[in-house]
Amino acid sequence: MEDRHVLAVLVANRTGVLNRVTGLYSRRGFNIEALSVGTTGREGVSRITITLKGDKKEVDQITKQLEKLVDVIAVKELPKEATVGREVCFVKAAAKGEARERLIQLIDIFRASIIDAASDAITACIIGDTDKTEAFLKLAEPFGILEVVRSGLMAIERGSVSMEEEADCGNK
């Protein structure tokens, strides 16, 4: 079954590490949906969140190939039920005449915010999980979407579990 999976990857902050990770995806033909990268609470350690589609076997293989990379410290598939995820999405849509009012309403309903407004367009910022973002995009479509920018999902496990602690890497 092709499902959406979220992998959290802790990497040593070295030149080329992102190349190594993404190179693996193209080389092995893995189907990557989104990727976000940033520093962590530990010195010299970054975290990559990868959203991908595949069956269990593929995800196992991806995990092992990632773990095999010298600069990868830890890889974890985040359990769906115990993970919170958010992505930031900017949507610029045409907003003229009476459509403008309805678009503003839609943005309100989704608790999104307006980060830019011009006479003929509005840019909304929506923060949520992937489902929420996609629901918004679907409803905004009839207005005429001009541009979409998505950060890629960031995800973290609920409760006190800490991947950084588990991997015991870098200095806090």
Place this chain on the structure above:
Amino acid sequence: MRISGAKAVINTLKEQGVEVVFGYPGANIAPLYDELKKSGIRHVLTRSEQAAGHAACGYAASGKKTCVCFATSGPGAVNLITAVANASADSVPMVIFTGQVETGRIGTDAFQEADITGATMPFSKYNFLIKNPSDIIRNVREAFYIASTGRKGPVLIDIPFNIQTEEIDTDDEAAEFDLPGYKVPGNPKLKELNEAANLINQASKPLIVAGGGVFASGAEEALKLFMESFNIPAVYSMMGRGAVASEKLNLGMAGVYGSDFANKAVIDSDLLILAGSRATERTLMGINKKSVHIDIDPAEQGKNIDSLGVTGDLKAALNALMLLVKRKEQSIKKEPENLGFHEGLDPIYFFSILSDNLKDEIITADVGQNLIWALKGIKDSKRIIMSGGLGAMGFALPAAIGAATESKKDGVVICGDGGFQMSLSELATAASLKLNLKVIIMDNSSLGMIRELQKDEYNENYSAVDLTGPKLKYIAKAYGASYGEISKNEEAENELGKMMNTEGIYILRVITDPDESAFRGQHHGR
């Protein structure tokens, strides 16, 4: 003490026990060569960087050491790429040093600049571009550690010219390894071993598939003991040839080039025990059955075949399983492959006579029909060093040079006229080193393997496979080698006897029919 970056590299090579470097110089690696000359470490100058890399592979394969090669920036580094990919495919422990343009010029498309770390990223185990002289000693030590532990492989170090010349202070103790993500699998876990033993004990017809990992782990003896104690037979992959030391339980080579008997044994078995084998499509041809997969690289487990994984060193795993497995009562009948030699020159017959004449020479083979014939004709206790995973033509001759450098033994090189011409310039390297190499050229005036493919699958539309070569007799003369030629089975005995007893380089041209098949009715493996 203050020393140059180049001297720091060479000092660290000495500390790592490096005795030989294979390479080719150039301006951007000149400081390293300057220090190498002063160090007393031996350097073998091949006639191209690719050959240096293949020679290094032969060196590593014939001994237990990590091999080292040098090349200059740009064209030199890029010429090495085939050999790096080969070392990666066959898990050869290799450390490669390439010169690079000065740090300030990197990224400007400077003269002889090539992004070699970028280029080799997909097929090296790891690589470094050193931008800070104070990292040199640590990075070189890390490179040797990574190349030679876990699943072995090539590690490349790219050193810009100015980093080689800048001075560093050796009094600053080189910092500890900084490899937070590098994990070397330890001994196999008891839980995995117990589960594996259960599967083996439940099976009625278990079969071992031995791969190149047996050599990498030095597990030949442990495997023999395991097989003979429990009466479990084995087939081997091409890379595992020579790794199965138990003669009566060795059922031969499996796979597209293997014997029907070995392939039938795979099909008839009810459990495969993959021992340091990747279980590729070439060996198992897509067969998926219950298996135990012992490998140091967990990413191989479950990749090509579903399996119960045992992760860790093969020798340690086999030794541990000795306490857990029970003996099988099964009678194993070996059937020798009936090859039915034909008149004229039958290459397999030729190799069977060669086999009878072998003592402890190191054998290297190239790619193509010549390799398949050699695999069928030479007894399967003999290891053949080859380019297994990559299948790179031109490998055999330089690899033999490296192997002879390490082992001091005589070498037997097996190649086709195509592969020979890719590396023919290495005869000069062999001659200058005064090696005893017996170079057997299976001359069918064509790229035989591809010709056979075109014959069987492209309606005999022979496209770009006819090959003219130089008169080998004159080539022999030019390189100061002895020369012999045969075109009939009857001549093999005599000519091979002569070859084996001649010192120096001996070129033996074996004239074969371009229509001679490597498969004899079997399917093509590409």
